[in-house]
Structures are given as structure tokens and as C-alpha cells.
Amino acid sequence: MSEERDGGKPHLTRQGSLRRTSLLDAAESVLVAKGNADASLRAIAGEAGVRVGHLQHYFPTRADLIKAVLERALDRSLERLAETTGLRLDPADPSVIEVTEGSRADAAEVVAVVLAEQEDPQLVRLYVEVWALAARDEEIAAVVREFYRKYVAYVEAFVQQGRPEWSADLCRARAETFVALVEGAALMRSGIAGSRSGALDEQLARQAVGLLRD
Amino acid sequence: MSEERDGGKPHLTRQGSLRRTSLLDAAESVLVAKGNADASLRAIAGEAGVRVGHLQHYFPTRADLIKAVLERALDRSLERLAETTGLRLDPADPSVIEVTEGSRADAAEVVAVVLAEQEDPQLVRLYVEVWALAARDEEIAAVVREFYRKYVAYVEAFVQQGRPEWSADLCRARAETFVALVEGAALMRSGIAGSRSGALDEQLARQAVGLLRD
């Protein structure tokens, strides 16, 4: 039985699969530390402890590598959101959302977890890099749009679950406004556009919770 | 009477001053169109119709040029905010805010103007570029922090004016939350993280106005 294989992409051995992961780790670390413009293949290869030419064994071009790094990082964020909300996209049909846990998190908990996640400055730097890349590169823009589509879908489902009497349009608008507030909060709290304070965190949480349920 | 002069910076003639402005225009246009990584001095000089070597007559290094572009663009945004709110920072002491017009704009108007401004996709691209640059370059980070400090100061003064009974801390927290919501809205409405819709705009406006006065 011969397997379908796409192009010249090599089949990964166990060792190769580990190596691929370690290259993605190295690339993400350099990308966050130095920004896209300064994250050269040489810097990434150095971080990973391999030679430059070897990167192309796993990622033929630099664009392939960067795209893979961002896809993995954004998927990780969605995974955390799924755990926090107790919801999950149906892998077969990502427009359907299932409830995975009996006990539903409440709005304040979801907001607290989302804001706590932003306290990792490296993650915020990665997001800012992602936005800038998406504004220039259509392939990355597609990855980013898909991420936010799912992000909003989770929040919308969460709102709908708590307020079954609200229309789908209202739940969607509130979910989009919630995401806007949270992404803007990342900027204001990260040192880029402002800095954290107790009063700001309290006001942000009040607004975010209100969007989810009031 | 001899004038103080800093370093080798040339004195600008009328013609030179116009040229400097046209170089900033060209640089801003290329920066928005291609992003920082692809906005080379050759591309900028080409856009301006001069030779590469000539750029350094006005801006000794690329960093000087980019910084000047961003400073000018951010100042322009603050200028529009001053007009919209009918307030103005005291040039002598920027922590003091003066009322410049008798008739004060209401919160809904301010929100409408701010959201309308975001409908220029080039401006949003510039902002995203600014955030990414600020995360890497300390000199630009300082410019950006100063911009948001003033931005928040305007909004805080506007809130305080409408709600004199609120504490300074509350006005400040609401102003910061307002800015977070608005900057996040730029991402959600620009095509980077989402797209505009009437329902979203309505929900955003409701939240933003509420932050300013309810």
C-alpha cells in the first residue's frame, strides 16, 4: 500500500520530528527576542545548534518557517481558550462548538485567565509581530484571520451559552468587541502603549465581564 | 549675535524645509505601503525622486528618518484629537490641559470621529508598524510611550470635564480602557483581525461612549 506524498517533503523519523519541534522553538524564541526583521536564519540556526543549510531540510524557505512558527503559537492560544471556556470547536466542522465540561467557567474567570495570559511580555511581542506581518504578507494574513475567526467563535459561543435569549448577531458583536478590548489591553498593559496598574486592570475586567454577560 | 547650533545639522533654507517635508511624505508613504522591513532608503529616495546619498543630507541615518516619520504622524493624530475634544495641552507644561472652545463636543461625537479615523487602512497599517517597532527599538518606544501618555491625558481630561464628581484615578482608568478598546477596534475593523460590520460598530460605540460618561 503506497502512501500519498506531497511534493518532495521528506517523511519525518521520530528524531526528525523532535528536531522539527526544536527548530520551531528556536525560531519562536529568536522571533520574539529580535523581531521579524532581525530574526535571520543564521540567528535561528545558531539558537537551535544546527547549520543554516540544514534548516531548509525541514523548512524549504524562511517564509515556510515563520508561517509554521506563527501557526503553532496561535493554535496554542486557541487551545488555552478552549480549556478556559470549557468549549471546543468540532475538528470535523469548526463552525460547530461543543461543550466539553459539565461545569461551565463563569465570565469573570474567563476574563481573569485572558488578562493573566497577557502578562507574559514575550507573548505580547509575538502578537504585535503577528499583526505587523499579517499587514504585509497575504499567506500570514490568512492564518491570522482564521485564528481570530475561531477566537471570536469561542467567545460568541460562550456568550450565547450564558445568554440564550440574545440574538446571534448581538452575541457576535459582543464577542468581537470583547476581542478588541482584550487585544488593545495587551498594548496598554505591556509597556508598548502604557503600563499595568490596579485601577486599569479593574476597569478592564469590569468592561470585559459586562460584554460577556450584561 | 551668533545662534546656538547643534552638531553638524545644516540650517534649512525655505527650499530645504520643503524638501525635508517631501522626504518625510515619501518615507511615510513607502513605510505604510511596504512595511519597515521593505522600506529601504532606495525605495524611499525613488519615491521622493532624489538619490539615495542625498537622504543623509537631511537624515544622517535610516533610524533618524524613520523616527522623524513616526513623530510627525503621531503628532498629527494628537492634533486631530485636540480639535475633536476641544482641549489642548499647554505647550509650556504638557501636564496642564486647557479648554480651547466654548462649545464642548459630546462623547458620542468624539467616539464617532475616532472610529471614522480608523477607516483609513493606511493609518492603521502605520499604527501596527509603530507598535512592532516600539517593541524592538528603545528610541522609538520612547516616542510611542509619550504619544500614548498624551493621548490618555486628553481623554482623561475630557472625562473629568463631563464628570467632575469622578476621582482622577477613575477618569484615568476609564481613559486607558477607552484607548485600549479603540486601538483593539482598529485591529478588528481593519481586516487584520476581523472586518467591519454595522453590529460591531454599534457595540463598539456603545462601549466607548459608556466609558467616557456612564
Place this chain on the structure above:
DNA sequence: TGTACATCAGTGAACGCGCGTTCACTGATGTAC
């Protein structure tokens, strides 16, 4: 009003450098018989 001179405006060629990519190559690993 003219002239001399300092400064500004702008050119054009060259520089060294780091970049992403290419490619021929050597060992290591897995697999078919």
C-alpha cells in the same frame, strides 16, 4: 549694485556586510528480502 565666499542642495560611485538560497556531499537510520 556688484562681488566674494560660506553654506546648502543634491549627485554618483563605491564600500563592506549580512542576508536567503543553492548544492554537492557524508554519515545515520530504517526497511525489504
Place this chain on the structure above:
DNA sequence: TGTACATCAGTGAACGCGCGTTCACTGATGTAC
């Protein structure tokens, strides 16, 4: 169980290219006397 062979893992040197910067230079403009 052994052997042959295909594929994978990883090396290392070289490539052409575009980059920011440097610098010696020529005209244009303003100004002092």
C-alpha cells in the same frame, strides 16, 4: 539474521543581491561688505 539500498539527518562552502553608509564632488543659494 544478515545484507543491500533507499531515504533521512545534517554539513559546509559558495552564490548573487540589496542593504545602509561613506565620501569626494558639482552646482545653487544666501549673505557680508
